[in-house]
């Protein structure tokens with residue numbers, strides 16, 4: 001429970017009900033999907049591996065999680081691309097390299 | 112007449128299924144409906160003592176299924192209120208004495224004579240739960256605002272959703288303490304509904320009269336009709352009949368200071 005002093009100082013310790021809510025959301029992700037947190041982490045690592053073969057991404061900010069919306073499970077991924085237009089950007093090994101703007105998902109800035 | 116069969120279940124034990132079954136049965140009967148409640152907790156029968164009918168049992172559900180008596184002989188009529196009956200569970204047998212098909216046959220025999228058949232399910236997701244679910248037209252899941260109970264309720268709702276019959280399910284949140292919710296020390300009704308994404312049938316506050324009533328063997332809706340829990344049960348019964356009844360504000364007991372505190376936003380969302 002957040003004490004009065006904490007509140008006056010604008011500090012926010014989560015209440016026990018907030019902790020309960022967060023813990024429930026986490027445990028239900030696992031319960032509903034049969035996917036353990038470790039498996040999810042491993043999947044995330046593999047997804048990153050595949051994507052970095054094609055595009056430069058900010059690996060430290062990749063966020064892949066299971067989420068529920070009205071009892072349906074979704075795999076939601078936030079994968080920030082590195083804003084980098086120098087030529088050294090992501091040499092794609094498997095695809096035929098070269099030729100203009102191959103599958104560049106970033107919106108061209110400006111215009 | 113063709114009865115609507117409502118199974119009351121929970122996942123986690125001890126959350127208030129039997130209490131809810133007894134009081135919803137009483138409340139529906141008070142509304143003039145013809146009601147029978149079935150104790151499907153074979154081997155751990157409870158509904159009879161919560162209703163105070165334990166001394167009048169001659170035969171039980173397993174006796175009917177195994178042909179030692181007919182349905183009518185096993186039913187116990189509640190004398191305090193018209194049109195309320197109990198079909199007790201067997202106390203000395205285990206769950207395997209009954210199959211889902213037995214439950215369907217049994218309730219098929221009752222359907223023409225009643226408007227509501229309430230089935231008090233045992234806790235868990237095993238045999239007994241399957242038996243209680245088999246004849247259901249509708250499922251009411253009972254939970255408490257507590258991590259383990261909500262988690263198990265989610266499991267049950269998942270199983271009901273996976274069932275090909277697509278039974279409608281709704282939730283009763285029992286034992287809510289508005290003061291603790293306000294202090295941030297209990298999951299609110301909104302929290303639970305948000306997490307489970309299921310239709311809310313009603314909210315029952317924690318009420319010490321429930322224990323007192325069970326001591327006496329008189330359901331609270333008969334013993335202490337004006338208590339908050341009794342009002343909540345009556346409202347749920349009316350919702351079961353299809354009536355639109357707004358949720359009672361459990362906070363209304365709060366004094367002026369509490370209300371001011373609420374106005375000035377010092378509290379969390381109230382149920």
Ligand SMILES: Nc1ncnc2c1ncn2[C@@H]1O[C@H](COP(=O)(O)OP(=O)(O)OP(=O)(O)O)[C@@H](O)[C@H]1O
Pocket residue numbers: 121123124125126127128129130131152157232233234285286287315316317318319321322325340
């Ligand atoms: N709203 C309430 N306020 C106070 N006490 C309650 C409330 N609801 C239930 N109880 C108490 O909680 C205990 C468990 O209730 P009950 O037997 O109805 O649960 P149950 O889900 O049927 O349990 P089981 O899983 O063992 O069948 C009882 O002692 C009952 O009196």
Ligand SMILES: [Mg+2]
Pocket residue numbers: 128129130152157231232233
């Ligand atoms: Mg019970």
